[in-house]
Amino acid sequence: MRKIQMVDLQGQFEGIKEQVNASFDSVLESAAFINGPEVKEFQKELENYLGAKHVIPCANGTDALQICMMGLGLKPGDEVITADFTFAATVEVIALLGLTPVLVDVDEETFNIDIAALEKAITPKTKAIVPVHLFGQCANMERILDVAERNNLFIIEDNAQAIGANYTFKNGQKKKAGNIGHVAATSFFPSKNLGCYGDGGAIFTNDDELAHVIRGMVNHGMYERYHHDVVGVNSRLDSLQAAVLRAKLPKLDEYNAKRRSSAKKYNERLAGQENIILPKTNNGCEGICNSCDCHVFHQYTLRITNGKRDALVKHLNENNVPCGVYYPIPLHRQKAYKDERYDEADFPITNQLVQEVISLPMHTELEDEQIDFITELVLNFLK
Numbered sequence: 597m598r599k600i601q602m603v604d605l606q607g608q609f610e611g612i613k614e615q616v617n618a619s620f621d622s623v624l625e626s627a628a629f630i631n632g633p634e635v636k637e638f639q640k641e642l643e644n645y646l647g648a649k650h651v652i653p654c655a656n657g658t659d660a661l662q663i664c665m666m667g668l669g670l671k672p673g674d675e676v677i678t679a680d681f682t683f684a685a686t687v688e689v690i691a692l693l694g695l696t697p698v699l700v701d702v703d704e705e706t707f708n709i710d711i712a713a714l715e716k717a718i719t720p721k722t723k724a725i726v727p728v729h730l731f732g733q734c735a736n737m738e739r740i741l742d743v744a745e746r747n748n749l750f751i752i753e754d755n756a757q758a759i760g761a762n763y764t765f766k767n768g769q770k771k772k773a774g775n776i777g778h779v780a781a782t783s784f785f786p787s788k789n790l791g792c793y794g795d796g797g798a799i800f801t802n803d804d805e806l807a808h809v810i811r812g813m814v815n816h817g818m819y820e821r822y823h824h825d826v827v828g829v830n831s832r833l834d835s836l837q838a839a840v841l842r843a844k845l846p847k848l849d850e851y852n853a854k855r856r857s858s859a860k861k862y863n864e865r866l867a868g869q870e871n872i873i874l875p876k877t878n879n880g881c882e883g884i885c886n887s888c889d890c891h892v893f894h895q896y897t898l899r900i901t902n903g904k905r906d907a908l909v910k911h912l913n914e915n916n917v918p919c920g921v922y923y924p925i926p927l928h929r930q931k932a933y934k935d936e937r938y939d940e941a942d943f944p945i946t947n948q949l950v951q952e953v954i955s956l957p958m959h960t961e962l963e964d965e966q967i968d969f970i971t972e973l974v975l976n977f978l979k
């Protein structure tokens with residue numbers, strides 16, 4: 597059995613090695629390191645894949661989120677609502693821009709923003725909602741679109757964890773994650789579902805005007821060389837990273853299907869245990885299956901309900917099985933984002949999830965034998 601890793605990037609590299617090495621050689625020979633042809637080609641290929649009008653590559657997912665908010669013209673004092681249970685980058689950029697982050701509780705089955713809590717948090721100052729498609733599954737976008745429309749709010753999708761996921765509306769229409777709200781941000785951090793070999797990110801939108809504004813913003817606010825019309829940033833995807841992404845994008849659906857099939861195996865092996873809550877899918881899908889494409893399992897996350905989550909983490913680590921706790925502290929309790937407006941009673945689900953969640957190894961190279969080994973350890977421990 598191969599050594600078990602949380603994410604096996606070396607194994608995945610074997611399948612694309614020749615293409616990546618050849619592309620690297622050609623980038624090195626052309627010396628077009630920034631905004632070279634590889635970046636342009638990747639941009640077009642991703643627009644095609646998503647069915648989105650505009651993809652604007654940038655340096656990382658955090659920048660992508662920040663630039664979305666700058667592009668929409670959000671101003672200090674504007675309130676932006678997002679989920680309490682997510683990676684800090686989401687709330688970090690809201691605070692960095694002088695906007696007011698408003699954290700709300702999540703839904704216990706999907707770990708995504710709770711719609712009732714979202715509605716309750718809206719004030720006359722609210723300007724935008726940032727749904728995070730956590731662990732690879734879309735937030736309840738049908739309801740969020742409705743709330744946004746009724747309250748005249750922008751939707752900025754944090755799609756760092758769900759690239760390639762589909763969202764199914766009640767009428768059967770499907771849209772790709774990140775192509776549903778006004779604008780979306782994604783990350784190509786190496787461990788993400790579509791990862792490069794360094795930092796990378798992108799913004800997607802179908803709004804021509806917003807796309808134009810953002811294209812200048814990522815490059816020092818320049819729309820014409822050395823004419824700086826707005827305050828921008830320096831956030832670009834480099835050609836070497838674009839070359840890696842071009843090799844991986846045609847395999848993204850296959851990679852995500854592999855993750856789904858591993859999740860299905862985990863669920864089968866761990867079913868029927870009284871102290872385990874298995875991950876569920878919500879958006880019109882019947883559950884975890886191989887043909888269903890609404891969850892791309894960036895993480896495979898269980899809830900351990902008998903209070904022994906931390907002991908299980910230790911047990912797995914002692915047996916050389918890596919695992920993760922995403923996330924151990926709710927954002928509303930982080931030093932940087934504490935605010936007296938928050939009331940603990942408003943965060944019952946996040947407060948519970950941080951004590952119960954554990955993410956097991958999940959990647960495109962996971963073998964049945966490894967899943968058997970991991971699940972045996974979990975079952976024996978909880979017996």
Ligand SMILES: *Cc1c(COP(=O)(O)O)cnc(C)c1O
Nearest residue numbers: 656657658683685756783784785
């Ligand atoms: C990874 C991630 C980001 C940030 O992406 P970087 O490329 O690391 O800056 C933002 N939001 C979420 C939910 C993420 O998982």
